[in-house]
Amino acid sequence: MTDHDPGWGPALTKAWLVPLPILGRRALADARPMITQLRMLHLGYAFALVVLLTLALVMTADSPEEQVERLPLIITAGVALGTLGTLLALRSRPPAFAAPDPIISVRTMAFLNVMFSMVPALVGLVAVFLGGGLPAFLMGFAVSLPLMLATVPTRRSVTRLVQAANPDDSGDGAWARLLEA
DSSP, X not given: OOOOOOOSHHXXXXXXXXXXXXXXXXXXXXXXXXXXXXXXXXXXXXXXXXHHHHHHHHHHHSOOSOOOOHHHHHHHHHHHHHHHHHHHHHHHSOOOOOOSSHHHHHHHHHHHHHHHHHHHHHHHHHHIIIIIHHHHHHXXXXXXXXXXXXXXXXXXXXXXXXXXXXXXXXXXXXXXHHTOO
16 A cells, blocks of 8 residues: 555646536546545536536626516525535534444545535526526525635544544554555
């Protein structure tokens, strides 16, 4: 086993492919080690958020300066705050997954983090359709993008997640397996 972290370079080179249906799957499957796959997953969906921002800007570009509906804004704000609270709670006290292999827990948590991080921006995009205007999407985007980047698996988060399930495990073995090619 190696303890050499490849860094962000390999993930940055192909992360933009992740949101694309066929190319993203191939890019993720070809990426090694597993930590690079998880970083590509997070960065790819962060790029997708930027695409959604562009979509929201295009959708609202021709709309006149009219009264923005308040209900979609309130719903977006509530979802954004709820998601922020949920992810902060998960970071402060990771769930103890009863998986036989700690890597399963790490991958599951990475996917949950991506899912929760995307929610405010997606709700904001729906709010644009409901008349909330660009401010509704920007509110969700302003929560989603930092959450997406803050929840990328790190050595510390992997160790904490593994120790939540098994306090006797240092988590170093799981981190080393994420770095295996």
